[in-house]
Amino acid sequence: MVGSEGPTSWKRVRLADVAAVAGVSAATVSNALNGKPGVSAEVRVRIQVVADGLGYRTNTVAQELRRGHSRSIGLALVDVSNPFYADVAKGVIEVADQNGFATLISHVGPESEHLEVIAETFLDRRLAGGLFTSLCNADASTLKLLQKQHLPFVKLVRDVAGVDADWVGIDDFAGGSELGNHIADVGCRRVAFLGGPSDSNASAMRGVGLRSSLSSRGVLVLNGSDASISGSLSRTSGSERAHAVLDQCGPIDALVGGNDVIALGILDACRERGIDVPRDMLVAGFDNMSFSHVGPLQLTTVNVPREDLGRKGACFLFDRIQGYSGPGRRAVLPHELIIRDTTTR
């Protein structure tokens, strides 16, 4: 058996080895193994037997080079251990698997630090395409580089202005607006919003939607022009900003986080100050992460179909990989307001 003659001189078995043993040409082995026509049944079987016996495995790298296209896609995200993106990644991987593609996951830094490096890696590896999350407006030039190099890609969740490409997300404005109406419905008059980063268009639209419905209902948004309105999507940021707003804005009926992680920080601050949610104040978040409905105090939030987002994005990408080349499409997936303990008195 090939491969058992000592560790120093070990070589993987190549297609040429199979051809030699089977007594046919490399071309015939290639055709047989790839199920192409023009190989007699008898030879086909013989080649398969020899290949199996030798433990032959095709070399995908050589295949890709020769065929001129790879069967891998790239997914760029801020952090796989962020459950939001982990769910998106799951959807992407699922569709990629179904298409026989591998998924390569890269981490961009929290401020898109490495996006350009990642894009270049995708290019160098000749990936079939890419999916980008956590985009901010400054990334437009990098995405344009990708377009110049004809690498198909889709924008997930966040959009970036001035780059015509497929996008998949939800209607953040509508989500924010529905949440605002609910907050008004339950009688709040003085509300503060602790949003996400100012350069995320998704975060921005959530805030705009929320504030538009709130003010149309005559509800006061206390920190409209305040620094607290935007910040990082972290629990500590939520807690710190909640404290700041509670110190500065007088009585508050409800505090809304730009996502559930921020809302968790808000709940931390409430615990620290002895504020009883929902008796003394209401709290809501965004995203419907699993941790938002663990334990006795469950969070009101807006559901975002994260896996579906990943799946739909991957489908868009595979359309393009398979040759579709129309203008950028937009898929707006359904969101849903979920009312739980923290806004129910």
Add this chain to the structure above:
Amino acid sequence: MVGSEGPTSWKRVRLADVAAVAGVSAATVSNALNGKPGVSAEVRVRIQVVADGLGYRTNTVAQELRRGHSRSIGLALVDVSNPFYADVAKGVIEVADQNGFATLISHVGPESEHLEVIAETFLDRRLAGGLFTSLCNADASTLKLLQKQHLPFVKLVRDVAGVDADWVGIDDFAGGSELGNHIADVGCRRVAFLGGPSDSNASAMRGVGLRSSLSSRGVLVLNGSDASISGSLSRTSGSERAHAVLDQCGPIDALVGGNDVIALGILDACRERGIDVPRDMLVAGFDNMSFSHVGPLQLTTVNVPREDLGRKGACFLFDRIQGYSGPGRRAVLPHELIIRDTTTR
């Protein structure tokens, strides 16, 4: 500029194009771009300018084929959207990035369904190595195939008997045993354990450790030979088994989950039955997932350094990729018992 002459006939610029424009040979361009000696400073600069001007990007696929080794590693896990593995993945990706390697993430099914297919993919893509989580004993033959093909890999978290390879995990027995001592310390006399899958050696050792310390303290393990002792690592499984045990085993002082997700299910069951934790009964989990300390009722658990596990595993793998070939090593990372509300009266 190359690449602007119409969409129908677009070609990426190759090293040969750079050579032609710069008026040197391909070999010289290669040496210059790869920082090899033997290229005059003047020529080196000229080549760089031409390459940049043309928008040249090296073709990693061709490089890999020629050099005979890839700069990608594979990571197999049950599900990236499982936060346990997402954290492990984060550690792996971090170290891979530092080494200039890409990380390819594959999903094995819940019962290792696709592990063999994934292993073959890793082989076919000529990956530099692989990291495997969620392994069960039936996977030994697949791992041996990898060894026969000389693909370096490491086993993460779960171990599988009979496969000599690097392993990184924690001392699950000791973790279980410490948890058992704590449960005994707070005065419990009748305890049930709702563990993970029977073919996971990590789950098994947690149970063995817990039960050994419990019985040495004279505490009764109610479901020692019961079907409820093992099951899937899901919230519903935890809840269902908690109900079963509460129905069948008489009074219970504490219910311990094989991981935090199961413990969450136990808490669900308690809520449904009106059992007040920790007043009426104590609950503990394992893993210290972030959701275990959200909200007012925080879970006692055993911390597992998940990112470190991923990092250490990747370091082991890179040792081997860089030529180390000693026998399988074992890294036991520190765990820590974390006592919170659910076992504090």
Add this chain to the structure above:
DNA sequence: CTGAAAGCGCTTACAG
């Protein structure tokens, strides 16, 4: 139905 030859885009000895 089968094979000889060329080529995907690089890098690596080897000569000069």
Add this chain to the structure above:
DNA sequence: CTGAAAGCGCTTACAG
């Protein structure tokens, strides 16, 4: 310091 040639392991027209 630079270049011509061979080759990594495949696949793809093209002949026979």
